[in-house]
Amino acid sequence: MREHIVSFLGFAFLLYLGGKLLLLALILSFTALFYYSSTTSNVNEIKTLKSTRGKSKAKIISPDLTKLQRKTPKGENIYTSNKVDFKDSPIYIFYSSLTGSSKRVASSLYEKLNEVSTNKQQEIKLLSLEDDLEDLDSYFVSIPKSEKNPNNYPLYVLILPSYESDSPIDYFLEFLEDTSQDFRIDKYPLKSLSGFTVLGLGDSESWPELFCYQSKIADKFMSKLGARRIFPLGKLCVKNNFKENTDTWINRLVDVLSDNEPFIYEKFDPEDSDFEEDDLNDDSDYDSNNEENGSDEGTLVDMEDLSGEKNKSNTSNSMLKSISNKKQMVAKNSPTFKSLTKQGYTVVGSHSGVKLCRWTKSALRGRGFCYKFAFYGIHSHRCMETTPSLSCSNKCVFCWRHGTNPVGTTWRWEVDKPDLIINGALEGHYTKIKQMRGVPGVLMDRFEEAFKVRHCALSLVGEPIFYPYINEFLGMLHEKDISSFLVCNAQHPDQLRSLNKVTQLYVSIDAPTKQELKVVDRPLFRDYWERLESCLDILRTIQSHQRTVFRLTLVKGFNMSESDVGGYANLVERGLPSLIEIKGATFCGSSEGNGNPLTMQNIPFYEECVNFVKKLNDELVSRGLDYGLATEHAHSCCFLIANKKFYIDNKWFTHIDYEKFFKLWNSGKSFDSMDYIAETPKWAYFGAKEGGFNPADTRYNRKEEKLKKKLAREANADITNVDTANGEA
Ligand SMILES: Cc1cc2nc3c(=O)[nH]c(=O)nc-3n(C[C@H](O)[C@H](O)[C@H](O)COP(=O)(O)O)c2cc1C
Numbered sequence: 222m223r224e225h226i227v228s229f230l231g232f233a234f235l236l237y238l239g240g241k242l243l244l245l246a247l248i249l250s251f252t253a254l255f256y257y258s259s260t261t262s263n264v265n266e267i268k269t270l271k272s273t274r275g276k277s278k279a280k281i282i283s284p285d286l287t288k289l290q291r292k293t294p295k296g297e298n299i300y301t302s303n304k305v306d307f308k309d310s311p312i313y314i315f316y317s318s319l320t321g322s323s324k325r326v327a328s329s330l331y332e333k334l335n336e337v338s339t340n341k342q343q344e345i346k347l348l349s350l351e352d353d354l355e356d357l358d359s360y361f362v363s364i365p366k367s368e369k370n371p372n373n374y375p376l377y378v379l380i381l382p383s384y385e386s387d388s389p390i391d392y393f394l395e396f397l398e399d400t401s402q403d404f405r406i407d408k409y410p411l412k413s414l415s416g417f418t419v420l421g422l423g424d425s426e427s428w429p430e431l432f433c434y435q436s437k438i439a440d441k442f443m444s445k446l447g448a449r450r451i452f453p454l455g456k457l458c459v460k461n462n463f464k465e466n467t468d469t470w471i472n473r474l475v476d477v478l479s480d481n482e483p484f485i486y487e488k489f490d491p492e493d494s495d496f497e498e499d500d501l502n503d504d505s506d507y508d509s510n511n512e513e514n515g516s517d518e519g520t521l522v523d524m525e526d527l528s529g530e531k532n533k534s535n536t537s538n539s540m541l542k543s544i545s546n547k548k549q550m551v552a553k554n555s556p557t558f559k560s561l562t563k564q565g566y567t568v569v570g571s572h573s574g575v576k577l578c579r580w581t582k583s584a585l586r587g588r589g590f591c592y593k594f595a596f597y598g599i600h601s602h603r604c605m606e607t608t609p610s611l612s613c614s615n616k617c618v619f620c621w622r623h624g625t626n627p628v629g630t631t632w633r634w635e636v637d638k639p640d641l642i643i644n645g646a647l648e649g650h651y652t653k654i655k656q657m658r659g660v661p662g663v664l665m666d667r668f669e670e671a672f673k674v675r676h677c678a679l680s681l682v683g684e685p686i687f688y689p690y691i692n693e694f695l696g697m698l699h700e701k702d703i704s705s706f707l708v709c710n711a712q713h714p715d716q717l718r719s720l721n722k723v724t725q726l727y728v729s730i731d732a733p734t735k736q737e738l739k740v741v742d743r744p745l746f747r748d749y750w751e752r753l754e755s756c757l758d759i760l761r762t763i764q765s766h767q768r769t770v771f772r773l774t775l776v777k778g779f780n781m782s783e784s785d786v787g788g789y790a791n792l793v794e795r796g797l798p799s800l801i802e803i804k805g806a807t808f809c810g811s812s813e814g815n816g817n818p819l820t821m822q823n824i825p826f827y828e829e830c831v832n833f834v835k836k837l838n839d840e841l842v843s844r845g846l847d848y849g850l851a852t853e854h855a856h857s858c859c860f861l862i863a864n865k866k867f868y869i870d871n872k873w874f875t876h877i878d879y880e881k882f883f884k885l886w887n888s889g890k891s892f893d894s895m896d897y898i899a900e901t902p903k904w905a906y907f908g909a910k911e912g913g914f915n916p917a918d919t920r921y922n923r924k925e926e927k928l929k930k931k932l933a934r935e936a937n938a939d940i941t942n943v944d945t946a947n948g949e950a
């Protein structure tokens with residue numbers, strides 16, 4: 222019996238052992254299946270990229286389990302594999318570029334992918350981060366559905382330069398970081414992407430410690446947002462075999478996307494995805510040449526290695542932090558600075574600008590003032606156009622500075638003091654005035670007057686209200702008897718609420734509805750519409766003591782259809798501005814190079830604007846709002862609808878008594894918009910035959926003048942043939 226029991230126990234033990242072994246075998250085969258379910262390759266086989274290009278180091282993804290079992294702190298494997306057929310995936314190539322190199326690389330990749338794609342339905346897109354995306358949310362918070370390949374999620378390729386100075390890429394990185402911390406958004410919004418890869422462009426000779434640092438930040442944040450890296454961060458030095466290395470990188474990526482091997486990538490692990498600043502110094506992502514220390518984790522290609530130059534980076538975290546947090550908005554060595562100075566701007570300090578406006582020049586030559594003379598009595602030759610913040614929180618379609626202008630939703634730059642800005646702006650302005658002295662036709666009296674600026678138009682570019690010391694700045698202007706016309710974009714209600722007295726306070730209203738505003742202004746804020754509404758409420762209440770103005774810029778095909786009238790009227794009803802300035806957009810170059818998508822077709826004719834203005838006025842009146850057609854400046858296609866409180870005894874009083882304004886301001890007592898009004902001249906009235914042109918000035922028609930000169934030259938040529946003794950050449 223005992224023997225039976227022993228043999229039974231022995232049998233049971235064997236069964237148990239067998240079961241365990243079976244279970245183990247099952248687990249092992251399941252694991253193998255999990256990792257390599259869709260590959261036929263041998264697990265110990267080393268997979269190399271089809272490396273036909275020179276002696277470059279081959280990409281190695283080793284499916285050797287021992288190498289793949291890097292552990293997270295929680296002890297889980299962090300690699301997994303997946304078979305994504307990129308031939309069916311839409312591929313979106315995003316780039317950011319200030320001087321064109323990244324754009325060229327992105328275009329080459331785009332062309333190559335189109336060339337090799339065997340799937341005619343495959344959607345391959347080339348997208349500028351600054352100019353082609355209506356907003357970043359549509360690509361980096363939600364993932365767009367491709368029209369051609371609706372069943373597959375796209376693959377993102379990001380081609381990004383690095384700039385030690387401020388550049389538009391800062392905003393993109395700030396956006397990725399903000400999104401990763403925004404509790405209102407899914408923590409891993411990019412997890413469904415087919416994958417992503419980042420290629421950095423930089424200059425390792427001039428910026429060895431910061432070589433491609435921003436592409437590295439992008440790479441980390443993409444991962445943090447849940448996107449899966451399918452090809453490691455590449456780095457190209459523009460001074461080191463750039464062309465060759467670019468081709469190599471492109472060919473390798475194309476190879477990887479074309480072959481049908483499964484991808485082994487870091488398994489998405491929320492716990493492990495927190496981006497530490499230390500990661501900036503962690504080169505393991507792309508250092509493929511770590512064979513000496515035995516590490517080939519997640520490796521591919523370091524383009525620096527390809528060119529034989531190892532990155533000597535040992536950048537300290539604090540340095541990176543201070544560079545990314547406290548950059549100068551427009552540093553002297555930045556492409557933005559160059560671009561601005563080339564366009565005639567004087568950059569003051571690190572974030573302000575001044576430019577001689579064309580009307581200032583025109584007034585100096587007695588050829589007419591700008592519409593603000595007709596509407597408010599501004600003498601253009603004594604007006605300085607400036608801004609204390611070249612950065613903006615919108616990317617309006619009619620703005621001419623896309624691509625290079627700094628953008629952001631928060632102030633993240635060094636701050637200059639207000640006196641430095643005012644003195645620097647005046648100095649820059651006077652220097653430019655001085656340069657006009659030899660220009661034919663400059664009137665001596667106006668030239669002399671121009672050296673005492675009386676007006677400051679805070680509207681150049683960017684968003685003046687964004688400047689942290691805007692109130693101090695305005696106070697200093699008024700102390701110098703300089704009036705302030707401040708234009709803001711209705712995106713900063715907090716700053717608007719606490720704004721001190723200005724001579725005239727503008728809010729740009731670029732579209733009548735939420736949807737249209739998004740298209741026209743391309744705002745960076747997610748809650749742009751709510752911000753605009755708050756600003757209007759502030760105008761109606763806290764800031765109702767100011768002379769408030771809505772500025773509408775009419776763009777054909779965007780915001781001036783008949784159906785838009787009601788929407789604008791709603792906004793007027795909400796903000797109750799003193800005045801409504803309506804201006805037809807002016808053409809400032811094609812979209813090529815400046816990202817401005819407007820063409821001549823978008824520029825409305827005078828009659829179209831008049832028609833729109835009348836309709837808006839009728840709509841306001843029909844709602845019982847007390848407004849009327851006040852003035853116009855036909856030459857600029859500019860019109861003013863004013864609250865009837867400015868219509869006294871059958872006369873318009875839209876002009877400003879500037880002396881009175883300064884007196885009131887100096888008194889320290891409170892006053893409102895009606896306390897410094899002045900009468901509007903009749904020639905400026907809406908519908909007047911002068912069309913808002915000061916009869917005292919000479920009308921200058923450039924086309925007419927050109928024709929006259931041409932005829933004179935031809936006539937002279939004839940005369941010269943007959944009588945050269947005349948002396949006139
Ligand atoms: C003002 C300035 C700052 C730069 N800072 C860096 C830098 O910090 N790190 C880097 O790797 N490259 C730096 N570069 C080099 C650029 O990243 C490189 O020229 C790149 O190709 C520019 O790309 P883009 O032409 O597409 O704008 C800098 C270049 C300039 C002009």
Ligand code: SF4
Pocket residue numbers: 578579580581591592593599600601602604605606678
């Ligand atoms: S108000 Fe504007 S357009 Fe007119 S002169 Fe001043 S800066 Fe120039």
